[in-house]
Amino acid sequence: MGFLQILEIIVPATLVYAAPLILTALGGVFSERSGVVNIGLEGLMVVGAFSSIIFNLFFADTFGALTPWLGLLVGMAIGGLFSLIHAVATITFRADQTVSGVAINMLALGATLFVVKLIYGKAQTDKITEPFYKGDIPLLSDIPIIGDIFFKDVYYTSILALALAVVAWFVLFKMPFGLRLRAVGEHPMAADTMGIKVYRMRYIGVFISGLFGGLGGAVYASTIALDFSHATITGQGFIALAALVFGKWHPFGAMGAALFFGFAQSLSIIGSLLPLFQDIPNVYMLIAPYVLTILALTGFIGRADAPKALGTPYLKGKR
Amino acid sequence: MDYVIEMLNIRKEFPGIVANDNITLQLKKGEIHALLGENGAGKSTLMNVLFGLYQPEKGELKVHGKPVSISSPNDASDLGIGMVHQHFMLVDTFTVAENIILGKEPKKFGKIDKEQAIQQVQELSDRYGLKIDPAAKVSDISVGMQQRAEILKTLYRGADILIFDEPTAVLTPQEIKELIQIMKNLINEGKSIILITHKLKEIMDACHRVTIIRKGQGIRTLDVESTNKDELASLMVGREVSFKTDKKEASPAEEVLHIQDLTVKDARGIEAVKHLNLSVKAGEIVGIAGVDGNGQSELIEAITGLKKSESGTIMLNGKAIQNLPPRKVTESGIGHIPQDRHKHGLVLDFSIGENISLQTYYQRPYSKFGLMNMKNIYEKAKRIIAEYDVRTPSEYTEARALSGGNQQKAIIGREVDRNPDLLIAAQPTRGLDVGAIEFVHKRLIEQRDKGKAVLLISFELDEIMNVSDKIAVIFEGSIIAIVDPKETTEQELGLLMAGSTQQEVGKEANV
């Protein structure tokens, strides 16, 4: 099998699985860079997946092919709102951030499944009728070689994810907002003395993670799962968290890690098609993202240095 | 009167405590005004009110004669008030320029204009003579440059009134002189300065007027010309203060601690202690003088077993103890009063009784076959609390609830009660009020009179000169001079601490 042909199989499959991870991990970057640990990325994805599926089932007839895109917006919005629970609990109520994240995950599953049962009387929704379809990106897919690999027969949402990674990097490192957000995560008291509103920044950071997490969940549901049940997201949020850490809290690092983890996940589907990976037992592919993250944290793949004030509630007026 | 700042009848409360009680402070244009008080007197609180971090319960603030309300650092900054903090407010991973522009970033099409930022910072630096490197990361630069960056932060925002909060804690006498010169330059450029300090010498050298605060209350405002250190000291403390400790001559006996050619690396792998030699005899107090960061911490950690030494020997009463685990070192006969009592000295959430047995809980009679005997632990605690005058509601009270002075007394009691041959005291009086300081010094001298060896490490030259029988100056990881406190001056010590050799200082090496 030719190398290019291999790439043509690998890259799109990777992008499909990586896109939700990239988006969610980017959200995590904003939250954690502002100093708030967000274990609840899983719950945010659940909420985003749920709301986009429900929207799709209800409004597919009204909006037709536009439905999944609107579903993304709905997923974002609901994710953002849901994340405010985490924000209020951890920033204003000074709850332990990890505990709050765990509670968010439990709450997300409980609330979404409750509503599903309430509306549909069963624990799993029907499949949506207006999912995303793969296609060729106009113009870009005509580029020789690169076009065939990256831009033919892909989801627009995958490209969206990559584009948003660039946007996130720009905002975080080139814009005043990003400088201030990072300052709040490294040394909130210094930021406070420079007149930056620490609490507000953190709320924004968490809210952004809600938007992106919801978006990630919505993309996952609308491209891969195509329905919603308790098993829809199972662990994707945690892989995104792993990508965030493995990527050292940097948008491009998170994107790279998410791509790699997406690749690992896609292998369980396309592995049988590829020469090298046919013989590796599936279990190694399944645990690869997690093992690699542990290695990264331990410094075997370079030390992972979290933002300095990550996890510590900011107490104004404390000396 | 041409006042730029007036703080009139300020009252600031916290739960259970009145930090500022009816204090009035008036700053004239173009003056350096000292705010003098002991630790905990309320100086920082008052300035945080001025800077907008706290809101007063009562009182009035005026800037250039106009009444104002300052509800945030932004308000203060808009009014031209800037604060140079004691503990630097710098983000380690950012560059100097990024730290300075944070919050008021120069922009081009919405994104940060990095070139502009560097240029503006460089201009300010040149204009006020504050040497810095705008593109350097804060984690890579010296303490002196970090402080200059803090000063530039205020100037970048157009501050006319600068508040300096205990700026000299981390500087050598030479650097202090430089800072005073910087402050005088600023005055010449039209700024006005409030200097928060408890160092009498700096006030006499640099300031025009001084306001004294004691236990939250304003005492008096004086012209510096018309007063002296003794008067300031007694106003600060409320009674007559003697600067000299009462002690008789030392009679040192056999050598207890012998350090030979010791080399220790710091956390980053750089040699912090380099081929150090030191000797402490029974019945003497050796004070180590030096600016923070010259290897003192690593030296103590090596002696107490917390850090590995690369080479060299540490002998206690003839027995080699280098690289033994901390517990074995303690059992060999060393007591240690740590520099940071909250971080290293106590488990704040444990009771004071449990803390007193923190090193000995596993020994009989406090433990048998792995089971604890709390009765014995608390009996010992009661005894030590009484003997060392530790003010606490009971031996079961959480250590957190005690005052700094009482916590320190408990630690000293714990260490001394074990009857160590060598007592190491690192910054033992940091953050304590004068009464507690006197207590600590008395105890150290008492141990010395009982024939123990005492090693004192302190950044306060006064303390070193008063308490020690012998002063060893540490610089860049080795002892470069041993001097007799009776025959040296602060000037000389300052020069030695900054690295001059004894020949340069004009004295013979006194080993």
Added chain:
Amino acid sequence: MSNRLTNLLIPLIAIVLGLLVGAIIMLASGYSVIEGYSALWNGVFGETYYMGETIRQVTPYILSGLAVAFAFRTGLFNIGVEGQMLIGWIAAVWIGTTVNAPMYIHLPLALITAAAAGALWGFIPGFLKARFYVHEVIVTIMMNYIALHVTNFIITNVLTDHKDKTDNIKSTASLHSDFFEKITDFSSMHNGIIVAIISAVIMWIIIQKTSKGFELRAVGMNPHASQYAGMNVRKNIIYSMLISGAFAGLAGAMEGLGTFEYASIKDAFTGVGFDGIAVALLGGNTAIGVVLAALLLGGLKVGALNMPLESGVPTEVVDIVIAIIILFVASSYIIRLVMNQMKKKGGK
């Protein structure tokens, strides 16, 4: 108001608030709150069968709560109880299906192996923290997923021949109790509850009475001062995770030797490990608190099963209630604040 009283009140207030939120949700969805909550109540106390099922559910909750609480007390956040439990489950079932021995050897052997396996799984994050200062939260989360996939793999490829579930364990390794079965109308309540209670007592003894417990607490509260005082911080971190993992492994043994008597592949976590966090929080990280909180949570979970049958309310309401309770306990600062305000007003 004394500190101890406040510490007791906060979980209670959180529980009330949680149930309140549940009530609001039921109302908003058109269900009757009274019917819903009485179905919940009946689902626990209505029949001896339900009470037996509750105790059966409580059993692993106690152990996972102990695991989390023990780690918390010593300064560590063990979110890896799910994974450690799965590993313990597999280990117990492996011994249960492959070894031939009389019960007084077989059962204890299976239990000890489960505890050891859980301890081993907990050792890894403990070691990484002690040696490399890696934060245990992320590591334990990752270890959960590794455990999930690895145990599935072991079941299909090692313990069976590509089947979804193992054979049943031999009766000599079972926690099954005829006595309990009879008095609870053939529920699946088993002897594991005795193991759980004994474990709670053991935790209490270790933490409160031993010098090792003193060390673990000191290291948990202030590793710097502990090190200065001569304690070996690294070793203690590892000890703590070993013991915590052991409790978690035992929780797995409860399921493998008592509730199910086999192991099967899973497509998602059991939730017991995460619920253990709730149990530990509600119980204030004390042994007795964990037991009480486990009773509450077990009751809620089992009672919830009755809700759709008797009142049509989906079981997920209880999951929501539990999540809300956790949030409120974690936000105790705000509860304390409100209580202080009310105290001030009352005092005036």
